[in-house]
Amino acid sequence: MRELGLINGRLIEMNDNVITMEDRGHQFGDGVYEVTKVYNGKCFALRPHLDRLYQSLRAIRIPATYTFEELVQFHEALIKESGITEGAIYLQITRGAAPRVHPFPEQVVPCLTMSIRPSGPSNQEMWEKGVKIILIPDERWLRCDIKSLNLLGNVLGKQQAKEAGCYEAVMVRGEHITEGTSSNFFVVKDGIIWTHPATNLILKGITRTIVLERLAKELDLTILEKTFDASFIKGVSEAFLTGTSTEIMPVTSIDGKAVHDGIVGPITRKLQLAYTKLIDEECGRN
Ligand SMILES: Cc1ncc(COP(=O)(O)O)c(C=O)c1O
Numbered sequence: 001m002r003e004l005g006l007i008n009g010r011l012i013e014m015n016d017n018v019i020t021m022e023d024r025g026h027q028f029g030d031g032v033y034e035v036t037k038v039y040n041g042k043c044f045a046l047r048p049h050l051d052r053l054y055q056s057l058r059a060i061r062i063p064a065t066y067t068f069e070e071l072v073q074f075h076e077a078l079i080k081e082s083g084i085t086e087g088a089i090y091l092q093i094t095r096g097a098a099p100r101v102h103p104f105p106e107q108v109v110p111c112l113t114m115s116i117r118p119s120g121p122s123n124q125e126m127w128e129k130g131v132k133i134i135l136i137p138d139e140r141w142l143r144c145d146i147k148s149l150n151l152l153g154n155v156l157g158k159q160q161a162k163e164a165g166c167y168e169a170v171m172v173r174g175e176h177i178t179e180g181t182s183s184n185f186f187v188v189k190d191g192i193i194w195t196h197p198a199t200n201l202i203l204k205g206i207t208r209t210i211v212l213e214r215l216a217k218e219l220d221l222t223i224l225e226k227t228f229d230a231s232f233i234k235g236v237s238e239a240f241l242t243g244t245s246t247e248i249m250p251v252t253s254i255d256g257k258a259v260h261d262g263i264v265g266p267i268t269r270k271l272q273l274a275y276t277k278l279i280d281e282e283c284g285r286n
Contacts (some may be wrong), residue, residue, distance in 0.1 A: 001212055001248055005116050006113065011078075020097045023111055025094030029150040030060070031091065032053065032056035034052065038084060038089060039283040039285050041085040042284065043075050043076075045206050045282070048206045049206055049212070052147060052204070053071075053147070056146050061142070062093060065110050065112075075089055075091075077093070078114060082116045082185040082228065083269070087116055087118040088116070090117075092112070094111045126172075130259075132165065132166045132167060132254075134255055135159050140153035140154075142198060142226075145201075154256070158182065168180040169181050177233070178201050179196060179205075184196075184205040186239065186240050186241075187232070187233060192223075193224065197227065207242035211275075216271075221267060238266075239259050248275050249266070250269075252264065
């Protein structure tokens with residue numbers, strides 16, 4: 001098993017020096033990315049991740065130079081050649097390399113880099129017991145729906161959470177709770193699940209969509225895509241985060257106050273079980 005990279009379709013060692021100084025991803029954050037989880041040697045939900053990648057490329061006007069089939073092939077090659085069966089594949093496409101000027105260069109070819117890494121320490125204990133989060137102001141730009149490389153607001157927020165001994169920082173824009181720095185946020189009140197609508201102010205997470213369009217339907221749960229504010233949180237019975245690596249993570253404390261009685265609630269548990277079952281089915285895990 002070895003960590004492995006790929007640049008423009010060619011497999012490389014993870015630490016090979018391959019990016020030129022003037023790559024626009026490096027200098028401007030001018031690019032987009034995706035992260036896909038690998039379970040049992042198979043990518044989970046690869047199609048929606050690649051669909052979103054093409055949407056992000058269109059949104060920042062980077063031409064798509066790889067087909068869907070090629071990208072699938074690259075994911076499979078990384079899994080096969082690395083021998084990694086449980087891990088994550090990172091993919092980014094930048095506008096390419098050219099002398100540094102702000103407007104799009106005339107002749108530039110997008111640069112695709114990918115890498116595969118095995119999963120880190122298990123989140124099992126956190127999935128069982130829940131995690132603490134803090135609320136922080138959302139200081140990001142207004143196109144959070146694009147999965148762009150510009151993650152400074154997210155990086156600073158996550159560091160703030162870490163320094164507060166928390167798993168995640170959930171952001172508040174004006175009155176409204178938007179999302180976590182690398183996750184979507186949900187609360188349960190009076191049996192109804194609430195989450196921020198998929199506007200320009202949040203990333204429309206793949207895990208969020210699975211919860212909304214598949215799991216909630218299967219489990220006959222009601223979900224409302226509607227904004228809510230920080231004071232609304234005082235009365236909630238459950239809260240949870242969703243994300244590719246986070247999966248469905250119960251939140252048991254917000255800003256130092258227990259959510260309900262600080263115990264993972266029944267709706268979160270049902271969603272966790274259904275999500276695990278879906279991974280088992282799609283990736284042939286047992
Ligand atoms: C800001 C933000 N919101 C939400 C998510 C969750 O998205 P997904 O479920 O597609 O991983 C992520 C994932 O990285 C993210 O960075």
